[in-house]
Amino acid sequence: MKIKLTKETVFFPLGIVFIFAGIICNTWLLARFSPDGIFDFSTKLKIWIIEVFCIAVGFCLIKYRSSIKLPRYREILFSFVTFLLFILLFEGGLRVFYFIKHKTKESEMDFADYLGWESTPDNFWKREVKGYGEIKYSTTRYGFRVFGDVDSKKTKIFVIGDSFTQGTTVSDGETYYDYLRKSNEDIEIFTYACGGYGSLQEYMILDKYYDVIKPHVILWQFCSNDIINNDFDLESASFRNNNQMRRPYLQDGKIKWLYPKQKSGWLVQTSYLLRLLDIKMNILRAEKYGSIEDTLSNTHPLFIRAAKTTGEIMSSVKKRASDVPIVAFSTDKPTWLGDTYFEICEKNGIHYIPGIPEAMEEAKRNGIIIDYPPYDAHWNKIGHVIAGKIILKYFIENKFIHSSPVKIQWE
CATH class of the missing domain: 3.40.50.1110 (SGNH hydrolase)
Structure with missing residues (x-):
């Protein structure tokens, strides 16, 4: 069964994803940026900016989905693929980092x-x-x-x-x-x-x-x-x-x-x-x-x-x-x-x-x-x-x- 790519099938779920990311990013980023649980103002500011940005993008995608030109879904798809590639590069970078660390720094x-x-x-x-x-x-x-x-x-x-x-x-x-x-x-x-x-x-x-x-x-x-x-x-x-x-x-x-x-x-x-x-x-x-x-x-x-x-x-x-x-x-x-x-x-x-x-x-x-x-x-x-x-x-x-x-x- 083929799913037809329309404004509803592309922008509405994508908006939901952005809003969801904005809601949960606070916990995720706190854990990522502050392992000791102590959060300075600059860290909190970064989190607030990312949180507001994600929710705002998600809201705009849902509210104005009908006015977005349909061909732009390819650009959004490209952005999504780019994001996935970034995650994969991050994963690969961590593996390389720990491999080098293991080879160069003594571990117990x-x-x-x-x-x-x-x-x-x-x-x-x-x-x-x-x-x-x-x-x-x-x-x-x-x-x-x-x-x-x-x-x-x-x-x-x-x-x-x-x-x-x-x-x-x-x-x-x-x-x-x-x-x-x-x-x-x-x-x-x-x-x-x-x-x-x-x-x-x-x-x-x-x-x-x-x-x-x-x-x-x-x-x-x-x-x-x-x-x-x-x-x-x-x-x-x-x-x-x-x-x-x-x-x-x-x-x-x-x-x-x-x-x-x-x-x-x-x-x-x-x-x-x-x-x-x-x-x-x-x-x-x-x-x-x-x-x-x-x-x-x-x-x-x-x-x-x-x-x-x-x-x-x-x-x-x-x-x-x-x-x-x-x-x-x-x-x-x-x-x-x-x-x-x-x-x-x-x-x-x-x-x-x-x-x-x-x-x-x-x-x-x-x-x-x-x-x-x-x-x-x-x-x-x-x-x-x-x-x-x-x-x-x-x-x-x-x-x-x-x-x-x-x-x-x-x-």
């Missing part, structure tokens, strides 16, 4: 088919991190932040975690596990961590390198966002802890690789431009409207399912470790999380170190700076020392390592 992470993404091996960078000063960050083989001697006779501790353990806000030698090995001569450290990781990805790392390292103890770092990242629907619903990257999820006992987005996920996943806009819009939504974490509770159906999945993953962790003891701790403890991690660990025969989130809060109350929100909520060197002291004390008291007379001085 890289995409990976199996894990979703992984820590970049043999990496080094030195840069100023806002609030934290100059940071010197490096990784060694396989992307480990620290990879000790696998033939060592010392107590080999395999540390696994997410961005808190990756520690891009502290320099080499200043993490909590560095505190452990510098405080006790009986310790050999192996640390793999990657920002945004969920418990399943961390289990995959354990499974991959367990036989290489043959650890005597496994130190497992939790964060509250692990619960979010362990469930596809919960991460999809989150504006705050959605990593916008394809990752493995445990669903019905099977691993599935999915992109955590409930609407137009396939389109956003394949387009650099749409993904960039989507990420910025999520930041804006979280700032203006909050996220599911703000209303989450331990009775929420998605939380219950995510906690169950986390328990299943940690059961697999325990089986893979066999008789090797696992010691876990959490970096934070929001109200909605409660004692979930402790209960999961208790059920699976995993040791749990309490008190680290509380120690961080107490330090803040006493005026001690351990992080730098709103720039970053990850620990600085002092935060890592606080965590390191608590972990070391637990390890010695529970005889995972021998007490050591070694004394270290941290500036």
Whole structure:
């Protein structure tokens, strides 16, 4: 069936499109031009001009469509095609930009088919991190932040975690596990961590390198966002802890690789431009409207399912470790999380170190700076020392390592 190009079929829907663009452009452009949610007057003025222009053009196309000469539809069609070409060029430009950036600038992470993404091996960078000063960050083989001697006779501790353990806000030698090995001569450290990781990805790392390292103890770092990242629907619903990257999820006992987005996920996943806009819009939504974490509770159906999945993953962790003891701790403890991690660990025969989130809060109350929100909520060197002291004390008291007379001085 052929659609006859008349003034009604061309200009009326085109006018509707322009008006619709004018109505929604405010949200889209705010997210695009102001990722931090702070809008100066010049930015607002640009948005207002574009918004008024789109609505005015749309109104004129609808109201005066009968007086527009019909042959001009070709010019409008040409403009529309030009706009599409501009979008395609923008998309291509972003791809080229990120390709060059990836080749010329060191990054802590890289995409990976199996894990979703992984820590970049043999990496080094030195840069100023806002609030934290100059940071010197490096990784060694396989992307480990620290990879000790696998033939060592010392107590080999395999540390696994997410961005808190990756520690891009502290320099080499200043993490909590560095505190452990510098405080006790009986310790050999192996640390793999990657920002945004969920418990399943961390289990995959354990499974991959367990036989290489043959650890005597496994130190497992939790964060509250692990619960979010362990469930596809919960991460999809989150504006705050959605990593916008394809990752493995445990669903019905099977691993599935999915992109955590409930609407137009396939389109956003394949387009650099749409993904960039989507990420910025999520930041804006979280700032203006909050996220599911703000209303989450331990009775929420998605939380219950995510906690169950986390328990299943940690059961697999325990089986893979066999008789090797696992010691876990959490970096934070929001109200909605409660004692979930402790209960999961208790059920699976995993040791749990309490008190680290509380120690961080107490330090803040006493005026001690351990992080730098709103720039970053990850620990600085002092935060890592606080965590390191608590972990070391637990390890010695529970005889995972021998007490050591070694004394270290941290500036």
